[in-house]
Amino acid sequence: MNALNSDDRKRLAEAAMRENLYAFLAGSFGILCPGERLARAPYLEAMCYALQRVASGECQRLMISIAPRHLKSICGSVLLPAFELGRDPTKKVVVVSYGKDLAREHAEQFRRLxxxxxxxxxFPKMKVDPKHNRFEHMKTTKGGGRKSVSLxxxxxxFGANLIIIDDLGKPSEMRHDTYRQELRDFFDQTLFSRLNDKRTDRIVSIQQRLHPDDFSAYLLEKDTFDHLCLPSIAEIPEEIPLYNNRVLTRRPGDLLNPEREPQEVLDRIKADIGNFAFQAQYQQNPTDGENEFLSMSDLHLVETLPDESVFVRRVQSWDTAAKDSPRSDFTVGLTFGWHAYEERWYLLDVFRARTNYTQVRNAVLRLRKQWRADRVLIESSAMGIHLLDELKRTAAGVYMPVNVVTSKLDRFIPQTDxxxxGKLVIPTDKPWFDEFRRELLAFPDALKDDQVDALTQFAEYMRRSQGTYLDTDPYTGRRQGNYRPERPRREDRMRF
Known part of the structure; x- marks a missing residue:
């Protein structure tokens, strides 16, 4: 086979750039950032792949959480609109950021490209209309265009086929409740309504995390966004999709961008800006990361659960919310399994949703049947009281009320030991693991604590009654004499 000449290679490269956003980034970088060298870090491919799924219509809602100065604005606010309009000049793109100066900078880069x-x-079919070539709104000769908007x-x-939200919140203002509400109102009352077709048009949000209740948290609560979270230092094992069915494998401790931000640089950044800001902006975890009671090293983790047959008893713990409004607490149900040979509990499943009474009742019945739980703990307050009254009639001795008489923190602290x-093992490959871990390690400063409440309820019950529970035959209710209750240490008894 004859070797390709330079013209052939150029044509192949340009063909790839028309179809592949990552290749388009490589080809465009010299125009957008003259004199700089593009470091081909794998995270850039992951980010481009996620954005290209939006461009192709495979993904309608995407959120990317990543530290500053990682080309997120270049990829999201500049390249993606150029890629979208190059392939279809009739599309209308709105790019939103918190300030006019930032919006203008991105618009200038877009026009230069x-x-x-x-x-x-x-993309020879994409031409800027010379009559509408303003920074804030550039139109194509085919009727499409890119409009820049600040908060x-x-x-x-102005209708849109694609809305790109790039760092909507100003870091210095994010601590104020009124400002965060302004962001939420702007999205709900102004921005979302600009989509031309709510069925097919798309929204991308590219942000650094700034606060536990920031704009990203609000969008994530909607549970409609795919989330590409790229902490500067990996905290959990993860496989992130890349092009051609490849994956970026990250292990705890792996650095996102070791060429530009090696460990010593990240350590210096953390020392300069403080732990809270580092956890938020660089780790995408806007809490102190670990509370004074538990750290990541305290958790006993396994990558996957063992075979279900080793779990001879199963218990569920429910913390029910009082209502199901969009900003209310979650109803949480945790399922635990007793490992017959290791003699310790595994967290098998997490149910977490905003639900009304009927939905909660149905979820409790369904999950009890699915996991064959023989003990279901339900907090005896608010919705839980009515739930217990109804469910107790369906299965005697299964549904147990749990009375709460002390504060959340007072109940949690004794369970940390x-x-x-090692009495509790948590699998890391479950879709609920990351959110569960974050909430547990951030308590009591996390935005939500319903999962911690359900865990505390279970742990407190088992510390008091595990021996009796395991010694009781779930079918006959008779004691078997195989287990003796562990007598709590004197200092533990004093805590209750």
């Missing part, structure tokens, strides 16, 4: 000879060779800016009358002792 799409008017370059390089871009015009790739609170005018957008009335039980968790540290």
């Amino acid at each position: 799409v008017t370059s000879p390089f871009y015009q060779r790739l 609170g800016g005018g957008i009335t009358g 039980w968790i540290k002792s």
Whole structure:
């Protein structure tokens, strides 16, 4: 086979750039950032792949959480609109950021790219209309275009096929409740309504985390966004999709961008900005990361659960919310299994949702049947009281009320020794693991604590009654004489 000449290689490269956003980034970088070298870090491919799924329509809602200065604005606010309009100049794109200066900077980069000879060779059908070539709104000759908007800016009358939200919140203002509510209102009352077709049009949010209740947290609560979370230092094992069915494998401790931000640089950044800001902006975990009671090293983790047959008893613990409004607490149900040979508990499943009474009742019945639980603990308050009254009639001795008489923190602290002792094992490959871990380690400063409440309820019950429970035959209710209750240490008894 004859070797390709330079013209053939150039044509193949340009063909790839028309179809592959990561290749398009490599080709465009010199225009967007003259004099700089593009470090081909794997996370950039992961970010481009996620954004390309939006461009192709495979993903309608995407959130990317990543530290500052990682080309997120170049990829999201500049390249993605150029890629979208190059492939279809009739599309309308809105790019939103918190300030006019930032919006103008991105618009200037976009115009420099799409008017370059390089871009015009790739996408000859995409032409900027010379009559509408303003930074804040550039139109194509086919009727599409890119409109820049800052927080609170005018957008009335402009529809969009793609909305890109790039760092909507100003870091210095994020601690104020009124400011965070302003962001939520802007999205709900102004921005979302600009989508031309709510069935097919798309939204991308690219943010660094700034606060436990920031704009990203609000969007994640909607449970409609795919989330690509890229902490600077990996905390959990993870496989992130790349092009051609490949994955980026991250293990705890792996650095996101070791060439530009090696460990010593990250350590210096953390010392300069403090732990809270580092956990938020660089780790995408806007809490102190670990509370004074538990750290990541205290948790006993396994990658996957063992075979179900080793779990001879199963218990569920429910913390029910009082209502199901969009900003209310979650109803949480945790399922635990007793490992017959290791003689310790495994967390098997987490149910977490905002639900009304009927949905909670159905979930309790369904999950009890699914996991064959023979003991179901339900907090005896609010919705739980009515739930217990109804469910007790369906299965005698299964549904147990749990009375709460002390504060959340007072109940949690005595259980930390039980968790540290290895009596609870948590699998890391479950979709609920990351959120569970974050909430547990951030308590009592996490935005939500319903999972911790359900865990505390279970741990407290088992510390008091595990021996009796395991010694009781679940079918006959008779004691078998195989287990003797562990007598709590004197200092533990004093805590209850």
